[in-house]
Amino acid sequence: MAEDSKRYLVMGTSGHIDHGKTSLVRVLTGVDTDTLEEEKRRGITINLGFAHLDLGEDLRIGIIDVPGHARFIRNMVAGATGIDLLLLVIAADDGVMPQTTEHLHIARMLGVRHGLVALTKVDMVEEDIRELAIEDIRDVTRGTFLEDCAIVPVSSVKQTGLEELKQQIRQVAEAVPLRSDDGRFRMAIDRSFSIRGAGTVVTGTTVSGTLHVDADMSLYPSGRKVRVRGIQVHGNDVDSVSAGMRAAINLSGVSHDEISRGEVLAEREALESSYMLDAEVEMLEGSHAALRRGSEVELHIGTVELSAKLHPLESDSVPPGSTALVQLRVSEPLAIAAGDRFIMRSSTGRYTLGGGIVLDPHPTKHRRRRSEAAEKLGDLREEGLEARLLHEVAKKQYGATRQDLLPLLLIDETSLEAGIASAARHGLQAHGSGRQQLLSTTENRERIIRRSIQMLESFHDDNPLTLRGMGSQAFANGITAGEGSLPVELVELALNAAVQDGRLLKQSGTFALPGRAVKLTAKDNEALKELRARMLDSLKPDQPADIVKDVSVDKKRLLMLCKLLAEDGELVVLPGAVYFDAGLVESMAGRLRDHLAAAGKMTVSDFNQLVGTSRKYGIPLLQYYEQSGLLKRDGDFRMLA
Numbered sequence: 001m002a003e004d005s006k007r008y009l010v011m012g013t014s015g016h017i018d019h020g021k022t023s024l025v026r027v028l029t030g031v032d033t034d035t036l037e038e039e040k041r042r043g044i045t046i047n048l049g050f051a052h053l054d055l056g057e058d059l060r061i062g063i064i065d066v067p068g069h070a071r072f073i074r075n076m077v078a079g080a081t082g083i084d085l086l087l088l089v090i091a092a093d094d095g096v097m098p099q100t101t102e103h104l105h106i107a108r109m110l111g112v113r114h115g116l117v118a119l120t121k122v123d124m125v126e127e128d129i130r131e132l133a134i135e136d137i138r139d140v141t142r143g144t145f146l147e148d149c150a151i152v153p154v155s156s157v158k159q160t161g162l163e164e165l166k167q168q169i170r171q172v173a174e175a176v177p178l179r180s181d182d183g184r185f186r187m188a189i190d191r192s193f194s195i196r197g198a199g200t201v202v203t204g205t206t207v208s209g210t211l212h213v214d215a216d217m218s219l220y221p222s223g224r225k226v227r228v229r230g231i232q233v234h235g236n237d238v239d240s241v242s243a244g245m246r247a248a249i250n251l252s253g254v255s256h257d258e259i260s261r262g263e264v265l266a267e268r269e270a271l272e273s274s275y276m277l278d279a280e281v282e283m284l285e286g287s288h289a290a291l292r293r294g295s296e297v298e299l300h301i302g303t304v305e306l307s308a309k310l311h312p313l314e315s316d317s318v319p320p321g322s323t324a325l326v327q328l329r330v331s332e333p334l335a336i337a338a339g340d341r342f343i344m345r346s347s348t349g350r351y352t353l354g355g356g357i358v359l360d361p362h363p364t365k366h367r368r369r370r371s372e373a374a375e376k377l378g379d380l381r382e383e384g385l386e387a388r389l390l391h392e393v394a395k396k397q398y399g400a401t402r403q404d405l406l407p408l409l410l411i412d413e414t415s416l417e418a419g420i421a422s423a424a425r426h427g428l429q430a431h432g433s434g435r436q437q438l439l440s441t442t443e444n445r446e447r448i449i450r451r452s453i454q455m456l457e458s459f460h461d462d463n464p465l466t467l468r469g470m471g472s473q474a475f476a477n478g479i480t481a482g483e484g485s486l487p488v489e490l491v492e493l494a495l496n497a498a499v500q501d502g503r504l505l506k507q508s509g510t511f512a513l514p515g516r517a518v519k520l521t522a523k524d525n526e527a528l529k530e531l532r533a534r535m536l537d538s539l540k541p542d543q544p545a546d547i548v549k550d551v552s553v554d555k556k557r558l559l560m561l562c563k564l565l566a567e568d569g570e571l572v573v574l575p576g577a578v579y580f581d582a583g584l585v586e587s588m589a590g591r592l593r594d595h596l597a598a599a600g601k602m603t604v605s606d607f608n609q610l611v612g613t614s615r616k617y618g619i620p621l622l623q624y625y626e627q628s629g630l631l632k633r634d635g636d637f638r639m640l641a
């Protein structure tokens with residue numbers, strides 16, 4: 001289908017009030033985007049207007065017409081977020097005016113990299129005035145993405161220069177690189193309304209990913225669940241919409257007045273809301289004072305604006321004309337992602353202070369150690385995915401699952417895979433598989449070590465005479481990470497590192513604290529020899545009380561050694577603290593089973609005769625078999641359970 005091979009781009013107008021933006025869109029597209037009664041009455045644009053322009057078979061430009069009035073700049077910012085190219089409109093009779101410059105810088109700080117200038121109302125001026133205006137334009141665009149751009153003289157009234165303008169737009173559009181469309185779907189909503197018969201419709205510019213009809217999605221930050229009933233692009237029904245298009249999306253599960261501009265449509269569980277963000281900001285040159293810690297700014301991000309407090313991370317203040325790493329704290333939840341761009345305006349809303357890019361959408365509060373935080377953010381800025389991945393994983397206490405990371409990084413599985421592989425050289429390790437695969441950094445593993453050492457301290461307090469420490473499974477069960485316990489391989493990896501640096505001891509397959517676990521002496525070893533000789537392979541084994549007088553360790557120590565033999569699986573402790581050879585307990589069970597299968601039931605003395613032991617051992621043995629579920633008891637008789 002021709003529609004499918006078509007390239008879609010979004011162009012935003014901008015420029016000072018009354019310079020002819022809306023008139024130009026109207027003569028280019030035939031659409032009057034000033035639709036509000038108030039807009040018509042006052043002859044100015046208040047809200048965003050939408051139209052589209054076909055430039056040949058293969059290129060369709062969605063147009064967002066923004067208001068020039070300084071009071072509606074919030075709408076301008078919402079409109080300019082996510083556009084591919086800028087059409088800066090400057091009236092030849094008026095020249096460069098305050099919002100000409102302000103809009104240009106807002107677009108630049110929002111990441112717009114392509115565009116051109118329409119010099120409007122040329123029918124109103126002489127040649128020399130036009131030349132003066134062009135000189136001014138060259139001055140203000142110097143050093144920006146519009147440096148040396150096309151400046152096309154037009155008149156909407158006389159309808160001149162329009163073909164040349166279209167040609168230039170096409171040329172600029174061709175230079176816009178294709179969007180990488182591998183992210184997850186996101187769209188910041190700029191309008192929500194209701195259409196008879198269809199219900200709730202929201203519109204916006206799609207930021208990334210692809211959306212299909214029937215998809216189950218959520219609105220953020222509310223988390224409200226919705227379903228996509230239908231999608232329209234430029235008035236046509238389509239099955240899906242991909243990044244960089246203006247789209248109207250019909251939603252079920254929500255009423256239009258429950259949605260406000262600024263909300264984000266994304267996959268279920270895709271975003272986490274946040275009250276803070278770490279960012280790199282650029283402050284515009286200007287007369288405003290330097291921003292100190294806690295300064296209030298008006299933050300415009302996506303299609304939302306809200307008040308935020310700015311906390312510089314590298315110094316005490318951020319002067320005009322500087323770039324800096326900062327933390328912004330807001331009072332209402334935000335649904336944002338790393339790489340999102342934003343604008344900061346003065347808290348009175350009178351002028352633009354600067355703009356920035358989100359480096360960490362879910363930071364912790366940086367109070368002290370701000371310089372350390374700044375250094376980490378610096379790495380994030382420089383190194384991209386790998387650093388962000390390490391940063392996000394390290395922020396979770398004992399590691400993060402893939403499921404945790406996908407929404408934080410807003411990338412797909414393939415990019416995550418590549419990120420994990422390359423971050424391995426910085427100590428990132430993966431355990432398990434699938435979405436629950438747990439990733440850990442050296443920081444996470446250090447926390448596991450510290451927690452394990454605490455656990456071992458109480459373990460050694462409770463077991464002063466043990467020869468061993470705790471097995472890795474016991475640590476894994478004891479350290480909970482989110483919903484489940486830690487993978488045992490991760491615990492082992494962490495603890496083995498602590499064995500390497502001497503903080504832990506590994507003995508008989510367990511981890512212990514150096515100096516706390518008991519070490520075997522020569523006397524212990526002699527006593528063990530005696531225990532083995534008199535307890536193993538015997539149907540009437542001596543007990544510690546019988547043996548203690550023949551060894552040179554005391555009773556307490558001897559019992560500890562018995563416990564060790566039991567831990568090692570040589571002895572079994574029967575009810576009544578009777579020790580018995582573990583192998584014999586096992587083989588007698590087999591004989592019991594055979595016997596009872598034939599005989600049906602037996603008494604204690606039948607049992608003693610059968611295996612060749614005495615009452616002293618017979619009763620504890622039978623009790624043991626009852627407890628282990630092999631036998632059941634009925635009065636004086638035992639039978640198979």
Ligand SMILES: Nc1nc2c(ncn2[C@@H]2O[C@H](COP(=O)(O)OP(=O)(O)OP(=O)(O)O)[C@@H](O)[C@H]2O)c(=O)[nH]1
Pocket residue numbers: 015016017018019020021022023024043044045046066067068069120121122123124154155156157158
């Ligand atoms: N002579 C002449 N007048 C024009 C031209 N373009 C626009 N105008 C007039 O300029 C006035 C403002 O035009 P708009 O298109 O509403 O200006 P705008 O930039 O959209 O204004 P805002 O959206 O409010 O910022 C209107 O009275 C237009 O008729 C032009 O090329 N020549």
Ligand SMILES: [Mg+2]
Pocket residue numbers: 021022023044045065066067068
């Ligand atoms: Mg207008």
